[in-house]
Amino acid sequence: MNIQMGKRKQRAEQHVMEDESIQIVSAALPRSWVVRQYRPDYGLDLAVETFEDFAGSGQVETLGEHFFVQVKSVGKFSTTTLTAQPRHNVTKPQPTSYTSDDETQNIEVVKHQIDTSLLRTVQAMGASTVVMLFLVSLDSRRVLFLCLNDYIDKIVVPEKPLYYEQATITLNVPMKNELSRSEVHGAGTAIIRFIAKRSKFYSAFNLFAYQRHELSFCSDGEEQRNTAKHFLGSLRRLDVWGGHDWKISEDYFRWLLHLDSVLPGVPLDGWFASHPFTQWSLNHSHSREEMFNLDMSNFWNGLNVLSRNYEEVCREWNLPTHLAACLAQW
Structure with missing residues (x-):
């Protein structure tokens, strides 16, 4: 016989859903990958660190890439067409x-309401500190992702500059943005790997601008080539040149190696003929x-x-x- 003698402490259903979502x-x-719960929670539930097995030996190494996650859950995804x-x-x-003249694009999405205080916090963190929304369907155990930094800058602010004056806002989360270890559900993990590199890309972009500026102040061709040789050594060490779907970065790395193969000297005719980007002609x-100086400038x-x-x-x-829907069709 269970004799009730007053109520005991109870666990809210919301807490059960949160724990299940994180699992x-x-x-x-x-x-x-290492997933760390972020406590106390002021809008950021998880901090994730990425790792990779480079040699296929099972010994994984950290990539030095981190991102934050806000986890939200629903009982079941209800899709609509945007x-x-x-x-x-x-x-x-x-x-x-x-x-x-472009035709409209239909995108299958899940609508989800979120507090604008969270979006304002993410916006204040800046675009280089990646914050992802992971939306979980508890019935199907599927996970959709959305980069909140990009959604704010590219959708929320252009459409509603004073969005923070309202308590909540409804996000459209694309159904194609699915996160899964299974190859059946697309390339979500690869996309998140690319987004997680953002701080590395921003550091690289800053270095590109600095180097171009300094090269413009070289007094003559010899000084410029010596400086360029030194700069290429710094560029080679950057971790932005591959391992993701932005293939043009790999093209630039081949160009980098081609320049580095001859600097600080001046190349012979055959160097131009084998250029990875442009088939130069000595006529x-x-x-x-x-x-060659022009090629360095173009690089x-x-x-x-x-x-x-x-x-x-x-x-x-x-x-x-x-734009995203059109790019997905190319």
Whole structure:
């Protein structure tokens, strides 16, 4: 017989759901990654550190990449179709009217309401400190992800600059953004690996700009080539050149190695013929040295273009926007 003698301490259903959600998230991430619960919790539930088995030996090494996670759960995903309209580059002032011949894009999403105080906190942290939303369906144990930094900068602020004046806002989380160890459910882990490299990319972009500026002040070609040789050594050590889907970075690394193979000297004719980016021809009004100096200039100018590509394109890759939907079709 169970004799009731007053109520005992009870555990809220919300706490049970939170613990179950974190277990599901941990099971969806690569098992070599380290997931740390963040306590006390002021909007950030988890801190995740990425690892990789480079040699295939089972000995995993840290990548030096970290990101934060806000975990939210629902009983079951309820999907809807979002019609994404073409739009102007949101990083620039918006025109009073914008017309486009592009067709609208339909994107399958799950709507989820979130406190604007969390978004304001993430915005204050800056884009280089990655905060992901992991939305968990408790019935199917599926996990969707969304980079909150990018969603704020590319969707929330352009559409609702004073979003923080309301208590909550509804996010559209794309169904294609699924996180799973299983290959059946797409490349979510690879995408998160790329996003987790953000602080490394921003550091690299800063270095690119600094080096280009310093090279412009060299007094002559010899000083410029010696300086470029030294700078290439710094660039080779950066951990941004591969292992992700931004393939143009691998092209630039091949260009880097091609330059490094001859600096600080001036290349012979065959060097131009084997250029990884441009098939140079010596039937040109410039001397070989002038052409090589131009190639170095093009290399550092191109590196600085990468930072703009990253801001305008890469940060929208996995958002529910017209641009992201078009890129997914290419």
